[in-house]
Amino acid sequence: MKKIAAAIVALMMLISMFxxxxxxxxxxxxxxxxxxxxxYPYSTESGIDPSVWLNTFDEEGVCKGTDYVIFNIxxxxxxxxxPVIYAGKAENDQDASVRYELFKWDTDAAKTLAGTPxxxxxxxxxxxxxxxxxxxxxxxxxxxxYLFKISQITDLNDAPGVGHYAVLPISEMLFGDTRIEYxxxxxxxxxVDCEKTEGxxxxxxxxxxxxxxxxxxxxxxxxxxxxxxxxxxNEYGIxxxxxxxxxxxxxxxxxxxxxxxxxxxxxxxxFNVYKWTGDYEESVAGRVIASGEILDHADNSxxxxxxxxxxxxxxxxxxxxxxxxxxxxGYWEGVPDAPEGWEFYEFxxxxxxxxxxxxxxxxxxxxxxEPTEEPTKEPTEVPATPEATEVPATDVPVxxxxxxxxxxPVxxxxPVVTENSGSEDNKDNDKDKPKGNNVxxxxxxxxxxxxxxxxxxVIIATKKKKK
Numbered sequence: 001m002k003k004i005a006a007a008i009v010a011l012m013m014l015i016s017m018f019x020x021x022x023x024x025x026x027x028x029x030x031x032x033x034x035x036x037x038x039x040y041p042y043s044t045e046s047g048i049d050p051s052v053w054l055n056t057f058d059e060e061g062v063c064k065g066t067d068y069v070i071f072n073i074x075x076x077x078x079x080x081x082x083p084v085i086y087a088g089k090a091e092n093d094q095d096a097s098v099r100y101e102l103f104k105w106d107t108d109a110a111k112t113l114a115g116t117p118x119x120x121x122x123x124x125x126x127x128x129x130x131x132x133x134x135x136x137x138x139x140x141x142x143x144x145x146y147l148f149k150i151s152q153i154t155d156l157n158d159a160p161g162v163g164h165y166a167v168l169p170i171s172e173m174l175f176g177d178t179r180i181e182y183x184x185x186x187x188x189x190x191x192v193d194c195e196k197t198e199g200x201x202x203x204x205x206x207x208x209x210x211x212x213x214x215x216x217x218x219x220x221x222x223x224x225x226x227x228x229x230x231x232x233x234n235e236y237g238i239x240x241x242x243x244x245x246x247x248x249x250x251x252x253x254x255x256x257x258x259x260x261x262x263x264x265x266x267x268x269x270x271f272n273v274y275k276w277t278g279d280y281e282e283s284v285a286g287r288v289i290a291s292g293e294i295l296d297h298a299d300n301s302x303x304x305x306x307x308x309x310x311x312x313x314x315x316x317x318x319x320x321x322x323x324x325x326x327x328x329x330g331y332w333e334g335v336p337d338a339p340e341g342w343e344f345y346e347f348x349x350x351x352x353x354x355x356x357x358x359x360x361x362x363x364x365x366x367x368x369x370e371p372t373e374e375p376t377k378e379p380t381e382v383p384a385t386p387e388a389t390e391v392p393a394t395d396v397p398v399x400x401x402x403x404x405x406x407x408x409p410v411x412x413x414x415p416v417v418t419e420n421s422g423s424e425d426n427k428d429n430d431k432d433k434p435k436g437n438n439v440x441x442x443x444x445x446x447x448x449x450x451x452x453x454x455x456x457x458v459i460i461a462t463k464k465k466k467k
Contacts, residue, residue, distance in 0.1 A: 028083060028084070028130040028131060029081055029083070029130070029131065029133070029134035029191075030134060032193060034196070035195065035196050036078060036193050036194065036195065036196060037075070037193070037194050037195075037196050037197075037200075037203065038191050038192070038193050038194075039073065039191060039192045039193075039194055039203035039204060040174070040191050041071070041173060041174055041175050041179075041180045041189075041190070041191075041204055042171040042172065042173050042174060042189040042190075043171055043172040043173075043174060043218060044171075046171050046172040047171065048083055048084055048169045048170070048171050048189060049169065049170050049171070049256075050086040050167040050168075050169060050170075050300075051167070051168070051169070051170035051186060051188075051255070051256055051300070051301055051302050052067055052167065052168035052169075052170060052185050052186045052187075052188045052298070052301050052302070053065070053165060053166075053167050053168075053185075053298040053299055053300050053301045054066065054067060054096075054098070054150065054151070054152035054165070054166045054167065054168065054185075054298070055096070055152055055163060055164060055165040055166065055298070055299070056263070056265070056296060056298045056299075057263040057265070058265060061155075061263065062155055063152055063153070063154060063155050063164070065151060065152035065166070065298070066149065066150065066151040066152070066183075067149075067150050067151075067168060067182070067183045067185045067186075067188065068109070068113075068147055068148060068149040068150065068182075068183045069147070069148050069180060069181070069182050069183070069187075069188070069190060070105065070109065070145065070146070070147050070148075070180070070181040070182075070207060071145070071146060071148070071179070071180050071181075071192070071204060071207075072105075072144065072145040072146075072179070072204065072205040072206065072207050072208070073143055073144070073145075073146065073192055073194060073203055073204065073205070074143055074194075074197070074200050074202070074203045074204070074205050075143050075194035075195050075196070075197040075200055075203060076140050076141060076142050076143055076194060076195045076197075077102075077137060077140065077141040077142075077143075077146070077192055077193070077194055078136070078137060078140055078193045078194065078195060079134060079135060079136045079137060079192075079193035080100075080102060080119075080135050080137070080148060080190065080191070080192050080193070081133045081134040081135050081190065081191060081193075082133040082168065082169060082188070082189065082190050082191075083130070083133075083169055083189055083190075083191065084128065084129070084130045084133070084169050085098070085125060085128070085129055085132070085133045085166060085167070085168065085169065086128045086166070086167040086168075086169070087125035087126070087127060087128060087129070087165065087166045087167070088127070088164055088165050088166075089126055089127045090126045090127075093164075094163065094164050094165060095124070095125060095126045095127075095154070095164060096124075096125055096152055096154040096164040096165055096166040097122055097123065097124045097125070097152070097153050097154050098122070098123050098125065098150060098151065098152055098153065098166050099120065099121075099122045099150070099151045099153050100119075100120070100121050100122075100123065100133075100135055100148075100149070100150055101117040101119065101120050101148075101149040101150075101151075102117055102118055102119040102120075102137070102141070102146055102147075102148050102149075103115060103116075103117050103118065103146060103147040103148075103149065104118055104141070104144065104145075104146060105144065105145035105146055105147060105208070109147065112147045113147065113149065117149075118137075118139075118141055119135070119137045119138060119141070121135050122153065125166060140195065143194075143197075145207065145208055148190065150168065150188075152164070152165070152166045154166075167300075168188035168189075169188060169189045170186065170187065170188055170189060170302065171189045172218040172219055172220065173187050173189075173218055173219055173360075174218055175204055175216065176214070176215075176216020176250065176360075176362065177207075177210070177216070177306075178206055178207065178210045178211060178214070178216070179204045179205065179206055179207060179210075180204060180207075181207060181210070184294060184295075185298050185301050186253075186301050186302045186304055187219075187304075214248070214250075214309065214362045214363065214364050215362060215363040216250055216360060216361075216362045217250075217360055217361050217362060217363065218360065219251065219253070219358050219359065219360040220358065220359060220360070221255070221356075221357070221358050222338075222339060222342070222357045222358060222359050223334035223335060223338055223339075223342075223354050223355065223356055223357040224334060224335050224356065225255060225256070225332050225333070225334060225335075225356035226332075226333050226334050226335045226336070226356070227333065228332070229332065229333035229353075230258045230260075230330045230331070230332055230333070231330050231331055231332075231333060231353075231355075232323075232328055232329070232330040233269065233321055233322075233323055233329050233330050233331065234322070234323055234346070234347065235320065235321075235322050235323075235346065235347050235348075236320070236321045236322075236331075236344075236345070236346060237280060237318055237319070237320050237321075237344065237345030237346070237348070238252070238318070238319040238320075238321070238342070238343075238344055238345075238355075238357075239276050239316060239317070239318050239319075239341075239342065239343035239344070239345070240252075240276070240311070240316055240317045240318075240319065240341065240342065241316060241339070241340065241341020241342060242313075242314065242315065242316050242341065243311055243312065243313045243314065243315060243316075243317075243361070244313060244361070245313050245314070246313060246363060246364060246365055246366070247313050247361045247362065247363060247364065248307070248308075248309045248310070248311050248312050248313065248361065248362050248364050249307060249311040249317070249359065249360075249361055250306070250307060250308070250309075250311075250360045250361055250362040251304055251305060251306050251307065251359065251360045252304070252305050252307075252319065252357070252358070252359050253302040253303060253304040253305070253357070253358040253359070254302065254303040254331040254332075254355055254356065254357065255302055255331075255332060255355075255356035255357065255358055256300045256301065256302060256332060256356070257297060257300070257301065257302065257303035257329060257330060257331050257332075258299060258300055258328075258329075258330050258331075258332065259297060259298075259299040259300075259327060259328055259329050259330075260299075260328045260330075261299055262299065262327045262328055262329075264326075264327055265296045265327075266296070266325040266326050266327035267296065267297045267299075267325070267327035267328065267329045268293065268294065268295045268296065268297070268323070268324045268325040268327065268329075269293065269294050269297070269303070269321050269322060269323055269324055269329055270291070270292070270293040270294075270321075270322055270324045271291060271292055271293070271294075271305050271319060271320060271321045271322070272284075272288050272290075272291045272319075272320050273288065273289045273290040273291065273307065273310065273311065273317050273318070273319050273320075274286050274287070274288065274289060274317065274318045274320070275287075275289060275315055275316070275317060275318070276315070276316040276317055276318045280318070280345055280348040281348060283318045284318065284320060289310050289311065289317065290307045290308070290310035290311065292305065292306070293324065297329055302358065303321075303329070303331070305319065305321075309362070309364055309367070312364075312367055312370065313364075313367075316341070331355040331356065332355070332356045333353050333354070333355065333356070334353075334354040334355050334356040334357060335354065336353070336354065338354045342354070342357075
C-alpha cells in the first residue's frame with residue numbers, strides 16, 4: 001500500500017513539474033520607449049528556469065511564501081517586473097495569487113518591511129505567464145535603494161499534491177550581493193524600467209553598507225540535471241576542484257533541491273567546509289573554514305550555500321551538508337560525467353552518481369598570505385594600581401571620605417594631577433609652592449602676634465582708668 005501511495009505522489013510531482021516547465025505562447029513585457037531604459041541584473045542571453053518556489057507553509061498550513069530582493073538604482077523608476085512567472089492551473093486546483101510590493105529602503109530589511117510600500121499590486125495567475133508581471137508604478141519613484149517583495153497569498157487547500165503554487169524565474173546573474181541582495185530562497189530574475197538619464201550606463205549601484213572590492217562572476221551550471229532521480233541528503237560531502245588563481249568560490253547551489261512537498265517548515269540543513277586532504281575522515285577532523293545553515297528550504301528551489309571569500313584560490317575543499325531537522329531535503333541527480341576535480345560522498349563513502357550543481361566564482365586578485373589557523377593573542381599587562389599620594393595642604397582643609405579600594409584605577413573625565421606624579425614639569429612647578437612642613441612656624445608666629453597685640457590693648461586700658 002505504501003509503494004502505491006509513493007508512486008501516486010511521485011506521479012503528481014512529475015505532472016506538476018511538467019506544467020511548470022511549459023510556457024504559454026504569450027507576449028512578454030512591452031518594449032520600452034525612447035525615454036526609458038530597462039536595467040537587467042541577469043543575462044538575457046541565457047535560458048530562464050523555474051527555481052524559486054513561493055509555496056511554503058507554516059505549521060497551521062497557511063501559505064507564507066515570500067521572497068525579496070534589495071537593489072540600488074541610479075535613475076528614477078517607472079516600472080518593475082519579472083520576465084516570466086510560473087504558476088499552477090485552475091483546472092488542477094493549483095492556481096495562485098501573488099502580491100508585489102516595492103519599499104523605499106530604510107536602514108535594514110526588517111525596518112524597511114515594517115514601513116509602508118510605495119507601490120502594491122496583486123496579480124492572479126492561472127498557469128504560466130510572460131505578460132502579467134510587468135508592473136507600472138502609480139508614480140515615478142526617485143533613484144535610490146529599494147526592496148522588492150513578492151508573496152504568494154493563496155492558502156493551501158484540501159487537495160493532495162503540491163497545492164497552489166507560484167515559482168519565480170532564475171537565470172545567470174550578472175551582479176553579486178554587493179549590488180543585488182536576495183532573500184534566502186535564491187536569486188530570481190527581475191528587471192527595472194528607468195527614466196533615461198544622461199551619463200548613466202551602469203544602473204545598479206553598490207548597496208548601502210556593502211563593499212564592491214570583489215567582482216562576483218555570473219553563476220554557471222557545472223553539472224546539468226539528468227532526468228527526475230531525487231536523492232535525500234543526510235551527510236552529503238562535495239569535494240571541489242582547486243580554486244583558480246586570483247579567485248574564490250563564492251557560492252555553490254544544488255539545483256532545484258526537493259523537499260518532497262514538505263510543508264512543516266523543518267526542511268533545514270547546516271554546512272561546514274574543510275580543506276580537502278585527499279581523505280574524508282582526515283579532512284573533517286581539520287579546522288572549519290566556513291559554515292552556515294539554511295532554514296525552511298522551499299521545495300524545488302536552489303539550495304544555495306554562500307561562502308564569501310573564505311574558499312580562496314590554491315586549495316580544494318570538502319563541503320559537508322547535513323540535515324538538521326526531521327524534514328526531508330535532497331538533490332536531483334546530474335549527468336554522469338562530472339568535470340575533473342569534483343567528488344561526491346555519502347557518510348564518507350564515495351558515490352558513483354553526481355548532483356545537479358551550479359557554482360559562482362569571484363575575482364579577488366592577490367589576497368596576500370593566508371591567515372594563521374589560530375590567531376596568537378598578545379599577553380596584556382594588568383594596569384598597576386597607582387601609589388597613594390599625599391594630599392597637598394590648603395588654607396581651608398577639606399575632609400573627605402576615604403575611597404574604597406579597587407582592583408583597577410577608576411576612569412575619570414580628566415586626569416588628576418598630583419604633586420608626586422613624578423613628571424619633570426610638576427617638579428619644576430612645585431618649587432614655588434609652600435611645603436607641608438612650613439605650616440607650623442607660620443601658625444606659631446601668628447599666635448604670638450595675637451598675644452602681643454592683646455597685651456598692648458590691656459596696658460592702654462589700665463592707664464586710662466587711673467587717670
